[in-house]
Amino acid sequence: xxxxxxxxxxxxxxxxxxxxxxxxxxxxxxxxxxxxxxxxxxxxxxxxxxxxxxxxxxxxxxxxxxxxxxxxxxxxxxxxxxxxxxxxxxxxxxxxxxxxxxxxxxxxxxxxxxxxxxxxxxxxxxxxxxxxxxxxxxxxxxxxxxxxxxxxxxxxxxxxxxxxxxxxxxxxxxxxxxxxxxxxxxxxxxxxxxxxxxxxxxxxxxxxxxxxxxxxxxxxxxxxxxxxxxxxxxxxxxx
Amino acid sequence: xxxxxxxxxxxxxxxxxxxxxxxxxxxxxxxxxxxxxxxxxxxxxxxxxxxxxxxxxxxxxxxxxxxxxxxxxxxxxxxxxxxxxxxxxxxxxxxxxxxxxxxxxxxxxxxxxxxxxxxxxxxxxxxxxxxxxxxxxxxxxxxxxxxxxxxxxxxxxxxxxxxxxxxxxxxxxxxxxxxxxxxxxxxxxxxxxxxxx
Numbered sequence: 001x002x003x004x005x006x007x008x009x010x011x012x013x014x015x016x017x018x019x020x021x022x023x024x025x026x027x028x029x030x031x032x033x034x035x036x037x038x039x040x041x042x043x044x045x046x047x048x049x050x051x052x053x054x055x056x057x058x059x060x061x062x063x064x065x066x067x068x069x070x071x072x073x074x075x076x077x078x079x080x081x082x083x084x085x086x087x088x089x090x091x092x093x094x095x096x097x098x099x100x101x102x103x104x105x106x107x108x109x110x111x112x113x114x115x116x117x118x119x120x121x122x123x124x125x126x127x128x129x130x131x132x133x134x135x136x137x138x139x140x141x142x143x144x145x146x147x148x149x150x151x152x153x154x155x156x157x158x159x160x161x162x163x164x165x166x167x168x169x170x171x172x173x174x175x176x177x178x179x180x181x182x183x184x185x186x187x188x189x190x191x192x193x194x195x196x197x198x199x200x201x202x203x204x205x206x207x208x209x210x211x212x213x214x215x216x217x218x219x220x221x222x223x224x225x226x227x228x229x230x231x232x233x234x235x236x237x238x239x
Numbered sequence: 240x241x242x243x244x245x246x247x248x249x250x251x252x253x254x255x256x257x258x259x260x261x262x263x264x265x266x267x268x269x270x271x272x273x274x275x276x277x278x279x280x281x282x283x284x285x286x287x288x289x290x291x292x293x294x295x296x297x298x299x300x301x302x303x304x305x306x307x308x309x310x311x312x313x314x315x316x317x318x319x320x321x322x323x324x325x326x327x328x329x330x331x332x333x334x335x336x337x338x339x340x341x342x343x344x345x346x347x348x349x350x351x352x353x354x355x356x357x358x359x360x361x362x363x364x365x366x367x368x369x370x371x372x373x374x375x376x377x378x379x380x381x382x383x384x385x386x387x388x389x390x391x392x393x394x395x396x397x398x399x400x401x402x403x404x405x406x407x408x409x410x411x412x413x414x415x416x417x418x419x420x421x422x423x424x425x426x427x428x429x430x431x432x433x434x435x436x
Contacts, residue, residue, distance in 0.1 A: 003275075018409045235300065
């Protein structure tokens with residue numbers, strides 16, 4: 001049976017809740033989902049990284065100190081399990097992130113944080129990857145298929161929460177930044193579609209070409225997409 | 240919980256949202272989002288069915304969402320009788336664990352109302368918004384089951400996520416202009432919306 005929601009009951013509840021003072025921020029909502037993630041998966045810690053305008057993955061929230069440092073290390077080196085999940089737009093699992101050869105520049109540092117078994121999933125908004133969610137154990141750990149499916153499922157919950165919280169958070173600076181994102185969502189999607197057709201690549205690879213071009217040219221990904229649509233070329237491509 | 244507010248603010252540049260672009264009533268989006276989260280709970284919390292009951296403006300507990308006919312019947316029966324695990328959760332402001340609803344003497348009237356439907360174990364966790372109880376998340380097992388500590392912790396944590404979602408939805412609704420009720424009497428013209436999993 002499809003999930004059924006009684007809209008009138010929901011409306012009555014929301015009307016009641018609207019009498020309470022505003023206090024829901026995107027940050028607070030993300031903290032809540034990351035904290036819940038630790039309980040749901042019985043893991044040592046969890047964190048969420050979110051991409052900026054140049055599509056560089058940055059620290060957002062973490063359930064504990066090592067989780068925060070894990071995100072900082074990956075931001076600094078530009079590689080690691082969360083970066084990989086975001087870049088390839090697929091689930092990444094690691095028996096021991098502290099010895100994993102897929103991120104040689106940071107594996108030792110990750111291990112020294114006491115982070116070992118690690119699972120990461122990409123997080124999307126409007127179909128575009130915008131970040132990655134990870135959970136980890138303080139010992140090497142084999143993630144079974146049911147755990148992988150469950151984290152991917154929880155990633156969908158995180159996406160729902162992000163959409164709602166982004167819309168609800170009307171703080172000045174944040175609202176301005178979101179307006180930027182809204183302005184450029186359409187050209188980014190069209191730019192990805194253009195690269196898919198032009199270069200014969202899939203959605204993930206097309207998006208990565210766009211984000212790499214934004215990073216290397218130190219420009220916002222939306223602006224790079226607009227240029228691509230106007231000229232048919234990415235910034236680094238010869239005329 | 241460690242937070243880098245500057246980093247997060249910077250990272251928001253990349254966020255996009257169909258919700259912000261959404262031209263229809265916020266209630267439809269809130270309804271779809273709630274349905275998605277309730278449906279996911281069934282998988283994530285290893286339940287045979289999941290439901291949500293919410294308090295309305297008058298403080299009446301009403302059936303709000305369900306993933307199965309059994310959950311819907313259970314919640315509607317609780318709403319009619321004014322008793323059940325969901326009501327106890329609201330009254331006690333804490334999680335209620337029922338190992339076997341059918342044999343629990345506290346719920347004899349409720350079980351009679353449900354017959355011939357069989358419900359085994361029930362876990363009802365309070366949904367809090369800004370610290371105040373706003374409803375409950377109900378997990379159903381078809382057979383008797385002793386809820387473990389980790390299952391209970393997970394359900395409580397998930398109920399907090401649902402509360403956060405409802406709080407953000409209410410806040411978003413405040414930002415949107417009020418709409419007139421639709422011709423069918425429902426606030427958004429949907430009456431009650433079904434959402435595919």
